[in-house]
Amino acid sequence: MGRLTIPPLVLLLILVGGCATGGTSSPSSSASSSISSGPTRSAVVRTPLPSGFPVVPGAIPASPQDSDPGLIALWESDQAGSAAYDFYVDALPAAGYPIVGVYPGGEVALIRFLASDGQVWQIVVHGLADGTVAIEVRLDRP
Amino acid sequence: MKPLARGAAASVLLQLAAIVMSSGSVLATDDYTLPFYNPGVTMSYGVDRDRTLNRQLDWTGQVWYDGQPHYGRVYDQHTGVDYPMAVYSGIAAAKDGTVVDLQGGYGTTQFGSFGNFVKIQHADGRQTLYYHLASSADGGIATWVGAGVQAGQWIGRSGCSGLCYGAHLHFEMLAWSSAANAFRPVDPLAERRWTTWPGRVPFDAAYVRESNPGTEYLRRGLTILHWVDFRNTGGRAWRSWGAVGRTALATWNPAAHASAFRAFDWPYAWLPTFVDAASVPPDWVGRFTFGLTGSAAPGSYSEAFNLQAYGLSWFDYGRLGSYYIPIVVTP
DSSP, X not given: OOOOOOOHHHHTEXXXXXXXXXXXXXXXXXXXXXXXXXXXXXXXXXXXXXXXXXXXXXXXXXXXXXXXXXXXXXXXXXXXXXXXXXXXXXXHHHTTOOEEEEEOBSSEEEEEEEOTTSOXXXXXXXXXXXXXXXXXXXXXXX | OOHHHHHHXXXXXXXXXXXXXXXXXXXXXXXXXXXXXXXXXXXXXXXXSOOSTTOEEOTTSOEEOSSOOBTTTBOTTOOSEEEEOOTTOEEEXXXXXXXXXXXXXXXXXXXXXXXXXXXXXXXXXXXXXXXXXXXXXXXXXXXXXXXXXXXXXXXXXXXXXXXOBSXXXXXXXXXXXXXXXXXXXXXXXXXXXXXXXXXXXXXXXXXXXXXXXXXXEEEBTOEEEEEEEEEEOXXXXXXXXXXXXXXXXXXXXXXXXXXXXXXXXXXBTTBOEEOSXXXXXXXXXXXXXXXXXXXXXXXXXXXXXXXXXXXXXXXXXXXXXOOEEEEEEEO
């Protein structure tokens, strides 16, 4: 067990109100939670999340005040820390996204998988200060 | 030998010693081994050797100036080494020692600040910590406080208790800090604390050769001699002595069944022999010599064998090459 630390990015999160996509939270839910920069933000060009991308049941879309173009989508969930990781280990292959590496840990879980264009993307799950977890879909980074 | 030549020879020896030391192996066969049995497991995150917030020094020496996770390397302020593995995987003591603390009361996958763990004190003054184990009720704790454990001994099963994002083992090595007057985490990779670099599971082997790789024909009632060589691909030296931990060849499928081919030299009906040599260090080849007696009725048979660290753990039969001997008993 390591110490719990919160990456600076997480501390900047601003929750977006509303429900998960279309009020449903099944793996087949549409990924309309893909981040869209607001009009007051600089225009960050982000890779769109494919429709039908699996979403953790009950996850709420969130939006970062962050200019990282590698971030594709972000949700917050009040499920236990390993639930999102376990969900994606099953849901990604089932949805046609082969997993190329899993990296569970004491403060973060990372799953690397192949997107439809053949590029490697990541699911990153980590804790937030309020006890919930953040779930990121992002372009691969070392 | 002239002084000059002696000096040159000494210099060569020193260089050779330096090469051996830098290889991180050979000399440390009694040190630590990886704390599990599956050699296919690789770490997901190592120790952050720099405790500064948002500055990470990973096990390769690379520095990251962020708070992000870097798979296969490090995440910020991580105090141990994480090994992904399915829940209920076997966990092994990394070195001989005494259990000084444990917790098994949390659920196997109960998320929270605390989880199930075993802590072992070693004779070199260090401690090792095995975290996120399954609950005692689920067999997550297979030892008790005060118990003496041997290197490679089964001490519990993995889980995802405590702060756990996906099932894994958090293995931590602690060393006493006089300055802090307390135990502090150290990086076993940085200190090259493994018996073999960069670390191996305690028990593993690969088939090399045998006296007769084909069918053994046994005349009923007579005994023949058979030997088989395996390479020690694990991290612990094999040995033929001691009450517990000796490396044995034993019947398999089912495990430890009484054999119909037991010869007079077998210690037990399920155990033909221990390794011939007194000690077989990692990477060396060990021979197992034993008799086979045609006690069964005439016919064709297949007798499977696996290796066992006697009283501690079986080897992985598949990685052993699924070893078996085809036997035909003739009248």
